[in-house]
Structure formats: structure tokens, C-alpha cells
Amino acid sequence: MPAAHAADNSLSITIYTDDLALVQERRDIDVKGGRQRIEFEGVSAQIRPETVSLTAGDISIVEQNFDFDLLTPAKLMEKAVGREVTIVRINPATGAETREQAEVLAANGGVVLKIGQRIEVLRDDGLPVRVIFDKVPDNLRARPTLSVTIDGARAGPRSASLSYLTPGLGWKADYVALYDEAAGKIDVQGWITLTNSSGTAYDNAQTLLVAGSPSQAGSPGQFGSVPNGWRPPIRRQTLGQAGTESGSRERLGDFYLYPLPERTTIANLQTKQVGFLDVHGVPAEHGYEYLSHWLATSDQPQSAKSTYRFSTSAHAGLGDQLPAGILRFYMRDRRGEPQFIGESRIDHTPMGSTLSLVTGDAFDVKVKATVDKRTRVNERDWKTDMRYELSNALPRPLTVTLLQDGLWGDSRISSESQKSTRRSADTAEWAVLVPANGRAVLTASFDTRF
């Protein structure tokens, strides 16, 4: 069957956030009429062959094949069994060459040759012997290759469109936030980071990024179920309030689309970044937060977390929906050079949301939570007295958001030195003012059933 090679001339790639991409390309094929095999080179090395679809005018697809029989010396020899090869013996003393024709009888754990009427094992004596083959067997290739057998109604060149899904391409967002402490504002730049480990380069591709992942039910490489006993780690909530605003970005179903403005070449093993957001002077609020777990007593003061809170709304915030990624915070040092102060992961965030992100531990702001007294009131009820000592080694007063969790069920705060608000059934919250270079103490009694 004649094999034609398809040349690609237009390529578009749609990349989802979950290591999946849709590749669509147009290729010129030369249809000879009748049955014909066409090989497509330069497709993703990780192509999912079952997702391939090829369409062109006036042809019908007979079959699609994905050949992953690779051309190696061992395969070459294996396929030569029963065939003639040329062997060239080199005399190690003189360098003289002797050419002979040989038939390969077997290649199992050693190559057995029939030369004339003799049977010999190739290079069993360790002397140099070159083996020369006439041709490469048809379906052995350097790379896995997609081939399609078509039945062309009429001969002539035409344009075919090929599409397939492949893993190995992914993207996420990376943000750079520069916090101005004096003004209480941040500048935020957003970059889309594209990675390609699919084993293939994509030249001059029109690229579209989708902030979401279509479910891959039962597809290879996906877990059928979550392994037993695995629980996602509990992460601090970053989204204060989910937004309700709509952006001007394109959508696909419920996913936002981020098209790259220009055609680009995505090389193999390349990390590529393209900017998508550049906002200046967004108000941001710096705060401190400490979460005390139920019945936790710390012998040493623990650092409170540094938090930054800002909005993604159009009128007083970033004014965009944010694809999931990592936000890195920077701050200028005394010489005016930006220095890194920590990073935080964000999820897909709608426009108009409030984000509260932790950058790390505050060196100078610490909290020591202790169970002061715990008494059993009766068979069912317990009374727990908590004492929280807050210290501030900074020369300015500040407010720490103190959280106590574990208050589920019919728990009650029977007395407290400062009024709390209940963030949820489980968590009480106090805003504790700590004086400059000073300390503050908060006490609270909890009536619980546990």
C-alpha cells in the first residue's frame, strides 16, 4: 500500500488545566484514489490514539493505526529472520574486509546465521563483524506513528483536518504581587505558565487555554477511585467571599477561555509564560491570624500567620477572574529592592471575590494558647477555660484575628474577656488588639459535651 506523508500547515491547541490538550491541525494530503495509507508525523508522542479523528472531502476512513513498534537494532535483527543480510568480516590483524551473504536463522539470545552451507553464531568469537541490512521493515519507526488507511473517491491534493487529545500539556497561572506597606496597596501581574512534556514540539500553534478540565471518565491514566484512606489535606480557606461579577472574557460552558494573542511555538520540555493581567494600586489589608485547635496547649509561643486581604471586583480590586495558580508576594526593602515575602495558592476565583491569603509566619507576633483548667461538670458536660497570651514585638499596635475551632455540636461560650463572633458553628473569632511592644491576654470558658 502506498504511504503518503502528511504535511501540517495549521495547528491549534486547546489546553485544559488538568494535563489534557486538544490538538487540531490541518494537513495537506495527496490522495491517489483508492486505498492508501497516510502517515502523520509530528503528532504528540503521548497521543491518545482512540481520540483521533480525521476528516477531509471525498474520502472514507478504512482504519486508523497507531504503530509503536520501534526501530531498534534488536528489532531490526528480529525482523530479518529468514532474510538475507550482508556480513562484512574484518581481519583484526590486517584490517582486510571479507564480504559474505548470510541468512538469519534465529535471533533468540544470540544471532544464528547460515552462510553458504555453514551455520554460525554471529560474533561468537568476538571478532568484528558488520551486519548490513537492505531495508527497514515497513512498520518499524523511530517514533510512535499514527497512520490512517483511507479510501479516496477521487485523486488529487486536499486539506484534511486531524484532531486528537493528548496528556503532557498543561497550564496554570502565576501571579506577582508587590505590596506597598505605607499605602496599603498591591500591584498584581498575572502570567499564564504553559508546560509541555508531551515529547513533541508544536510549531506556530494558535493556543487557547481553558480554565477548567473536562472530566475524563474512564480514560487511561486516570484513577478510577480515590485510594483507600486518602483524605485531601485540610487547607486554610483562601476565598473570603465568592464573587458574583461577570467578566468580559470568553467562555466555553462554565469555563473561562484565555487565548494567547499570537501564534507561538511550544518546544518540548519548555515552560512558557505569557502575561494576562497587570493591575496597579489595588487596596489590600495586611493582618494577622492565629488558629487554636481544640484543647491545644503550646509550651512555647507560636507565630501568628501574616495575611493579606484584597478584592477581585471591578471597582475596588483586580477586576478580573483569576485562574488557579500561585500568588507570590514581594515587598520593597529599605534600599527599594523588591524582596520575596511568601506565596499562596489560589483556586479559580470569580470576579468580585474577596481573597485572604497567608504569606507565612510573623516573626514578631506570637500567640500562646493554653488550656488553663478543664473540669467535668457532670456525666455529660465539660467546662474548659482557655487562656490566650498574645505578644507583639513590633513598635506599632496591631490586631490579631484569633480563631478557636472544635466547637461543633451544642458548644457554648459561657464567659469571655472580650466579645467573640461566631465565624461558623465550629469556630469562634476574636479580634484582639495587641499594643506596640506589648502583650494582651484573652480568656474564654467553653461549655461542651466533650
Add this chain to the structure above:
Amino acid sequence: MSARRSRWLVFSAGAAIAGPLLPLPAESQGSLPAALAEAPSAVSVTVYRDPYRASGSIELDRLNGFALITETRAVHLQAGDNVLRFEGVADGIEPESAIVTGLGDIILEKNRDAAVLSPSALVAAAVGNPVVLTRTDPKNGRVQRMPGTVLSDALGGVVFQTEQGIEALRCSGLPETLSFEDAEGLRAHPTLALRLRSRREVSTTATLSYLARGFDWAADYTATLSADGRSMDLGAWITLANGNGTGFREAHAQVVAGRVNRESGELEPVDIGGPVIANCWPRGSTSDIPMQLQLDMGAAGLRQEGMKKALAAPSAAAALQAIAAPAERAQLEQLGDLKLYRIQEPTTVASLQSKQLRLMDRTAVPVAIVYGLELGPGDDARAAGSPVLASRYLRTLNTPENRLGIPLPSGHVQVFSYHEGRRLLERESKLRDLALNEEVEIDLGPSPDVQVESTSIGRAQRIEISNARAAPIAFELRLRLPDGARIADATPAAGSKNGRPMFSLSIPAHSIGVVRYRTSSSP
């Protein structure tokens, strides 16, 4: 507030999905003018600690901290589209953290190519391309060069075609090698390249900053106790290390104390390549020894191995050298909620180097030595019958009155004391991050001179503390009682620390102190 959306052209979603036949851009990316950013003219390196280490010193073969590297480089751009390449960035670069400023709004994209030049990458790039096969006759040294094409490098075997036919590399037993026409843009190290669009030809400077792995630092303290045990001299070094293959000459160096959040996971893999493995067909059937010929063309070896060998732990030697010239101390400044220590003079942070710089020196800091033991619910039995050793603690308060009053970043402490005029190492310990006015407690380890034995009769406990020292000691017994239990009565009277009962007593020289208490639980 000025909000501006940059550089996104909005395509219609349908058009983008359908992938219409758009005309290709006039210039192909391969033919863009390539500019190389010059060597950095100014470099700043800010080293951050391993965020998951709360105390103790760095380990040279496991540098889990990172650094922010900021460098200024001169660049020359042509009018139109350019590719600007930055070479000599740290190997541990996190490419997604790279920020380039000073060039204005002309960056189209930032790329980092992780495919590096290696023997196997050369062969892979040569598949389908012309190469020259060189055979050397081992007898007379005659070299035979034959042009050919590489057909495959699959699974480590190389198949090539010459005018004589198809052959496999290094299966004949003759010395054979391939030589290549060019390296196809492969470079020795991952490089960062920007695609830029400049309105005019321009010479300017760009500032590149990025985070890189493979750095770390910690404080190394030396505490020298005075002969009377009432005061100490406390000095500290900043020990910082660079495990990267890239060094930074005459850099402004800073270290940052405090824990910063890190979310970045694994770095994108770098295809480090390998030697050309010429896998052959099976040979030598009368022998079952597997044979695999390898031609090592100088593969890029793993850095870590070399690093372990190249670096020797410096801390012991440095610690003994307690006095430094005071002028070279690092200068402290506040950076948000972190502490930044600036090294005053430019310094070279060489590759695979650890470096020590003076952090602080304080003399005659008043200290107290306290012995103590904590007994939990199960520990009563532990101390019953066979005595347990109490621990010895060195305590002070981090205040100006105590000649301290400065933030103390976490690290490793070596405690020295004098014995007959000689300064001897007594104990190695750890310190966590300590803010102003915090209690400093250095664990000096268990003391065989002070032992604790407990006897229980029902809910009553009798605890004996024996002091074999020739001086009175201060002792603290801390209790962890079962949930809901409390002290009903005790001699001496029980105090409390961290919400738990604590007995403080002074025990005279060569005598035994006794604590008695009885517990009761709530209804």
C-alpha cells in the same frame, strides 16, 4: 487606582476552537534576531531558610531553602521581534517565578527550555538528519568517514543508513562513533529566553529576578558560660550555602529570617540526557553474560554527588573562632513580618560553597541555670523504682536589660564552659526563632547529678529529687495530669505554667527535695 488589562486580543471562542486556516506570521520564530543579555553588572542574592525547619543548622547535602536572585544586565535589542537569552542563571531556577523589569511593556513571552545538550539529546535531534559515521581501524589507526542518516534512536539503540545499507551503531565490534552537524539550539544549561517586540533598536538594562532552589542558611550560635554560671557570651554566625552550579560574584547578599509560605511543588523536570547507549541485538550465545556497550561522551553528571564531596561541614571549626571583627556584622532591617539581614559589603556567593558571616556578639548576658522534668500521666510509672535524670536548662529573657533585646533567628547552638581555664564544648542544642522579650531556653541535656524518683500510693504521689551537686539548684517539676484531673493538695504549694501544675523548689547541695501531691478528678 488604575486598572489595565494587558496584551490579550480577544478571539471569538468558536473561531479559536475550530482552528481556522489563518495565514502564518510573516517571520518564523527560528529566524528572529537572537540577542544575548550580557553578564550581570549587579547581582543581589537573598537567601531564605528551609521553610520546614523550625530550628537547627543547615545540611549541606540537603539544601531545602531557596534564594531570590536579582541581577541587572545590559541588553541590546533590534527593532521588531527579538529573542533575548539570559545565560548563567542558577540551575535551581523556578522558571515560573522569573520577573523581568526595565524593558517596558514589550515582553511577548518568557520561555525556559529544559532540553539540554547531552550525547543522547544530540542523537535524538539527529534522527532523520545527516550525520557522519567514523570508524577507526584498531590495527593501523586508519579512519574511515562515511556520511549517513540516523533512522532511529529508540530504546537506546541507534540504527543508521549509509550508501552501503542499514546498520546498527557499535554492534560490529569496531570502534564507531557519530559526529553531528550542529547542536540544534541545545545548550549546556536550561536557559531563560524572552520574546520581545521593540519599536526601535535600543540598548538598555534589564533587571531579572527569580527564585532558585538549592540555597539555605541558619544561624550558628556559640554560647560561652562564665565560670560562675551566671552569665554567658553569645555570638552568632550566619551560615549560608549555595548548592547550585552557578556562583554570584560581588553580590549584595541578604538573608531573611522567619517562615515564609511555599506552595510551589516539584520543579519542571530538566531532561538531563545521558550517554549514547548503543543497545544491540543479542550476541555471544555461548555466554550468557549480558553485554552493553556504552560510550560516555561526558554526560552531565548529577550535581548532588559532587556537592557532597566538595563541601565539608564548616560549623565546628567556625564555632571555635568566637571573636570576629565587629565591623563586618550583618545589618538588620524589618521586611514586612520578616527579618532581613543585610551583609554590608558585596560578597561572592560561589557555587557549591558555604559561607559564614558575623550576625551578632553580646557579652555578659545574665542567665539562670534551672533543672527540670516533666511527668505525664504514664511517666509516674517510669520514674517509679528507677530514678530518671532531670534536664538542665539555660534561661534568659531576650530584653535590652539582659544585654540582648534583638531578634534571634533559629539555628544551632554550641554551649561552651570553662574547665580549669580551658574553654570546652559542653553541649550542642537548637534554637527556634525568638522575638524581642521572649524567653530564651537552651536545653543543656540530662544531668546525672539530678535524679527524680516517684512513688505512688493510690492518688497520692511522693516525688524525690536528689541533688548530687556541691551547690544548691533551682528545680521545676511540671505535671501533665489526665483530662479532668486536678491537684487536691500538695506540699510545697503547686504553681502553674502553661495551664499545667508546676512545682518550683530550691534544693540545697547534696540533699534531697520532696514534692507530695494528691489528685482528684471532677464528678
